[in-house]
Amino acid sequence: MRRLHGTPREQGYYMPAQWMTHESTILAFPFGEENWQGGLTRVRCEFMSFLQQIVEDESTILVITPMEEESFHETQRIVKQNWVNSTNLHVVILPLDDVWMRDIVTIQLISEDLKELIPVKWKFNGWGEKFSYDHDCAVGYQLIEIMGINNFFDIPIILEGGAIEVDGKGNGITTRSCLLNPNRSGLNENEFSQIIKDFFGLNKLIWLDEGLVGDHTDGHIDMVARFTPTGNILINHTHNRNNPHFHILEQNYKQLSREFGSSSLICLPLPEQTIEEAMTNKLPELACANYANFYITNHSVIVPAFNDPADEVARSIAANFFPQHEVVSVLARDILKYGGGILNCLTQQVPQKRTGAR
Template sequence: MTDHRKYKMPPEWHPHVGTQLHWPSNRNTWPGKRLQRVEQVYLNIIEILHRFERIHLFIEEQALGHARSLMENRSIDFSQVTIHEYPINDVWARDCGPIFVLKDNSERQEIAITDWEYNAWGGKYPPFDADNNLPAYIADYYDIPRFEPQMVLEGGAIETNGHGMLLTTESVLLNPNRNPDLSRKEVEQRLKDYLGIQKIIWLKEGLAGDDTDGHIDDLARFLNKDTILAMTVDDPEDVNYDVLQRNLEILYKSTDQEGNSFQIETLPLPQTRIKGTTVDGSEHVPASYANFYIANGVVLMPVYDDPADQQAISLMDRNFPDREVVGIQCSDLVWGQGAIHCITQPWYGLS
């Protein structure tokens, strides 16, 4: 039997073999004309991303012809897109997709899939059974070893530098709607055992309007093994001010497993208050520049028609000089409660 403790989760900048995306088709998430608008965001992402790496696009049967037609109109190269006809529940590939782990030996790099339980952020949006079954489907389809930690975990709730460190939030992983029977120590041990983690930095809470209960990928991300990007706001009256200040203080005091401090980069949060409300009644959306995606040769950066957009792109240009940084307009996407990082899941090691 393969020992899961010999594997570790790579950082997102590790070379990918592809990116998992789910074509939007859930009318509850995207009512009325919002579905058409978010389809255009997807086409913008696919048009850029497929130039750099293969896309594994999961599409429900009834949406397949329509999606193909839209992509053909954009001159998408289908030799770079693998289409999986699959009954997905929604678009959030980051949270329900397989989390790949790698093991290095002298001859080749071995891969496996960690198959965590997915319950749509505490059972908020049923049904979610098809999405929960995705890691098993992918492992079987590609004949990849699969580990089952027996714990609810979404990919957007964790962030690693690939060198033993992991960022997460108490408001998600210690929330009773995830793993009510597991203690903090037990949660930490499973993360260490299945993802090759040595030390965990716990931030507190997430953004207003974030129905995930506070995913880390809207708050703080590693830019490299020693540098963390943290979101901030300057206005003490802002609904997110106190939360982000507390999280920033934790990051400034944090060290890696050898006691070294991190370099902290900051960006101002874009405007999160919207006109009207989202489907779940919130007046705020979790708009964040931290929800970027690092792919092979490119960083896809969410932008929101905000004065800070260019500042965010410039920071990424500076930190990823070997990658093209492309801004993707995400105001329509984030209305559904997520942005680029939330809808992408990197795959590693497949031929």
């Protein structure tokens, strides 16, 4: 493997939008009762439904940590899984500390002519030294080798994939609460803005002040606002002033309105009943329940559901802005409740190389 020098933008690479055709999706099988606060069995059942939807749509690389292969097959038996496109599933055995592939593995860039794929390996520190990360730091390099990629960028700066949202047309959104947090790289906003523009191929980067209250990532943007292929932005919003996220989401809406125009913003409801239950029963992770953390495959948009009255409302709203995709709901209540992340957090897409114009 060869480390490239310079910046991706000056060499003609950029990060495409998530709805660009994928070569594959990378995920990891949940493991470790201590990682999941005693809810591992329930988490695995939800995960398998999510995994099956992705495998039906596209090639999938599933990382399983050593000694957990039998657990994976046992979970398949428990949920009575019927793999329609089982040849799409490619299992690799690699040690991990955690499963949130959005933040752990490389971020894939593609050349302007769409003919070459280049990974960028950012530094990872367990979301600000909150969790162990020795194995997670290594798995990105190991997957580059497994995927047969020869060249890559290796950046000694802390950045997680969930902290950046791009539209593939030169626009990006992030949050100060995460990337400028003292527990990350210690860079100032101007320094980080230039780095992000150079390494994601952006012309415009919008900094929101904060993400969701209590998000242990310190406020990842993929829990707040997402671009769509129609040119709209789906953004979490609530009119409930008692909701812990109300003031932050109001401020984010106003800021994105100034940058992109209010007509481009489409509000996603919050699962108010779920958040109220979380606050009442002191379940901090569940208080970050939201519908913006969806994942886009080649054929589907997979929207998280929480057994909440707003589940179908959110799915139907998202469906209006992904006209070329089937928009489906997959239950992710236990994944969030016991792990703190949702569906997009579990994934990392690999764009498909092809011939054509950007």
